[in-house]
Amino acid sequence: MAAVESLVVIGAGHAAGQLVACLAQDGFAGAITLVGDEPHPPYQRPPLSKKFLAGEMDADRLYLKPAAFYDKYGAKLLLGRRVTRIDRQARTAVLEDGSQLEYSALVIATGSRPRRLALPGAELDGVFYLRGIDDVMTIRGRFAAGKSLVVVGGGYIGLELAAVAVRQGLRVSVLEQAPRLMARGVGAIVSRFYERLHREEGVVLHTGAAVLGFEGRNAVEHVVCGNDRVVADIVVIGAGAVPNVELAQEAGLTVENGIVVNERCLTGDPAIYAIGDCTNQFHPLFDRRLRFESVHNALEQARMVAAAICGRALPAIQVPWFWSDQYDVKLQMAGLPDKHTESVVRGNPDHGRCFSVFYLADGALIAVEAVNRAADFMMSKVLIAERAHVDRAKLADERVAVKDSRLV
Ligand SMILES: Cc1cc2nc3c(=O)[nH]c(=O)nc-3n(C[C@H](O)[C@H](O)[C@H](O)COP(=O)(O)OP(=O)(O)OC[C@H]3O[C@@H](n4cnc5c(N)ncnc54)[C@H](O)[C@@H]3O)c2cc1C
Numbered sequence: 001m002a003a004v005e006s007l008v009v010i011g012a013g014h015a016a017g018q019l020v021a022c023l024a025q026d027g028f029a030g031a032i033t034l035v036g037d038e039p040h041p042p043y044q045r046p047p048l049s050k051k052f053l054a055g056e057m058d059a060d061r062l063y064l065k066p067a068a069f070y071d072k073y074g075a076k077l078l079l080g081r082r083v084t085r086i087d088r089q090a091r092t093a094v095l096e097d098g099s100q101l102e103y104s105a106l107v108i109a110t111g112s113r114p115r116r117l118a119l120p121g122a123e124l125d126g127v128f129y130l131r132g133i134d135d136v137m138t139i140r141g142r143f144a145a146g147k148s149l150v151v152v153g154g155g156y157i158g159l160e161l162a163a164v165a166v167r168q169g170l171r172v173s174v175l176e177q178a179p180r181l182m183a184r185g186v187g188a189i190v191s192r193f194y195e196r197l198h199r200e201e202g203v204v205l206h207t208g209a210a211v212l213g214f215e216g217r218n219a220v221e222h223v224v225c226g227n228d229r230v231v232a233d234i235v236v237i238g239a240g241a242v243p244n245v246e247l248a249q250e251a252g253l254t255v256e257n258g259i260v261v262n263e264r265c266l267t268g269d270p271a272i273y274a275i276g277d278c279t280n281q282f283h284p285l286f287d288r289r290l291r292f293e294s295v296h297n298a299l300e301q302a303r304m305v306a307a308a309i310c311g312r313a314l315p316a317i318q319v320p321w322f323w324s325d326q327y328d329v330k331l332q333m334a335g336l337p338d339k340h341t342e343s344v345v346r347g348n349p350d351h352g353r354c355f356s357v358f359y360l361a362d363g364a365l366i367a368v369e370a371v372n373r374a375a376d377f378m379m380s381k382v383l384i385a386e387r388a389h390v391d392r393a394k395l396a397d398e399r400v401a402v403k404d405s406r407l408v
Pocket of ligand 1: 109
C-alpha cells in the first residue's frame with residue numbers, strides 16, 4: 001500500500017484517540033484529522049458510570065491524552081463537528097456545513113449510541129440515557145439523597161449507575177425485562193450473584209419487568225411497569241447500544257450488525273478502515289464474526305489499523321475481555337461462554353463476594369467470569385488463548401493456581 005498522506009478519522013472517541021497514540025508511536029508522518037461530534041477530545045467512557053459519576057474522578061482524568069499531545073503530533077481535532085457523508089469516489093468526508101476533508105485513508109470510528117425506547121412519555125424531563133460526559137453531568141446534577149431513581153435495564157451500565165446512586169442515598173429500583181440481570185453478558189450463576197449483591201446494598205430489583213411508559217405532568221413521576229406504577233424522580237434507561245453504521249451503509253460498505261472489516265480492520269474499500277464499537281470482525285479464536293462493545297476491542301483494532309497503515313506486522317489476536325465495577329466488586333470476563341458444554345465454579349457464589357466461573361467446551365477452557373479474583377482472570381486469559389485442556393477438579397480447587405489446572 002502507498003504511504004498514507006492524509007488520514008481522516010470520523011469520530012473522536014476511545015478508538016480514535018488510541019489510533020493517534022499508536023500512529024505517533026509508529027512514527028506516522030502523514031497528516032491526521034479527527035472529526036468528533038462531541039465537544040471533547042478523545043476520552044474513556046468506563047468511569048462515566050463508575051468513579052466519574054460518583055464524583056471521585058475529575059473530568060481531566062477522563063481524557064486519553066492532553067491537548068498538547070495532539071498538537072505535538074500534528075493531529076488536528078475538529079470537535080463539535082459531524083460528518084454527514086462519505087464520498088468514496090472523490091475520497092472526501094463531508095461535514096454538516098458542507099465543507100469537505102480529502103483523505104488518502106479514512107477510518108470510521110463512530111462508536112455506538114444508546115438504544116432509545118420508543119415508549120410513551122420517554123421524552124419527559126427527568127428521563128435520561130448515559131453515553132457521554134455531558135449525560136453524566138446532567139444526571140449527576142439531579143442526584144440527591146432521598147430521591148427515587150429508576151434504572152430501566154439491568155445491564156452493566158444500569159447496574160453500575162444503580163450502585164453509585166444507592167451509595168449516595170438515593171432510593172434505587174432496577175427494572176429488567178429479561179428473567180435475570182446482565183443476561184447478555186454473563187452466565188446465570190453470575191447473574192444470581194449480582195441480584196444478591198444489589199439487594200444486599202438496598203437496590204429494589206424487578207426482573208421480567210416490562211416497562212410500558214413514563215408518566216408525569218412537567219417531569220417524570222412514574223414508570224409504568226405492567227400493572228404497577230413505580231415512583232421516579234429520575235429515570236435512566238440502559239437498554240443496550242446500537243452501532244453507528246449509517247455513514248458506512250449510505251456509502252455502500254457492507255454492514256451486518258456493524259461495519260464488516262477484515263483482519264486489518266479494512267472495509268470492502270481499500271481506503272476505508274473501521275474500528276471500535278461500530279465494527280463487526282472475524283475472530284479466529286471463535287471462528288465467527290463478532291461485534292464487541294469494549295475498550296479492549298477499541299484498543300486492539302486501533303493497533304491493527306496503525307500497524308496496517310505503517311506497514312508493520314499485525315499484532316497477535318488477543319482473547320477479548322471486559323470488566324465491570326459495582327460497589328467493592330470487580331467483575332472481569334475473558335473469552336466467550338456461549339458455546340460452553342460445561343462450567344466449573346471456584347469459590348462460593350452464594351456467600352461473600354469472591355468466586356470464579358470457568359466455561360469449558362469439550363474439555364478446553366473457553367471463557368471465565370471472575371468476581372474479585374484478578375489472578376484467576378489473568379491466568380485464565382492465557383489458558384483460553386492456548387485453548388488449553390484443563391483438569392476440572394483442579395480448576396474448582398481454590399488451593400491450586402488456575403494455571404496449574406492445565407493438562408499436559
Ligand atoms: C457508561 C459506559 C460505561 C462503559 N464501561 C465499560 C467498561 O467498564 N469496560 C469496557 O470494556 N467498556 C466499557 N464501555 C464501552 C466502551 O466505552 C466502548 O466500547 C468504547 O468507548 C468504544 O470506543 P469507540 O471509539 O468505538 O466509540 P466511542 O468512544 O463511543 O467514540 C465514538 C465517537 O464518534 C462520534 N461520532 C459518531 N458519529 C459521528 C459522526 N458522523 N461525525 C463525527 N463524530 C461522530 C461519537 O459521538 C463518539 O464521540 C462503557 C461505555 C459506556 C457508555
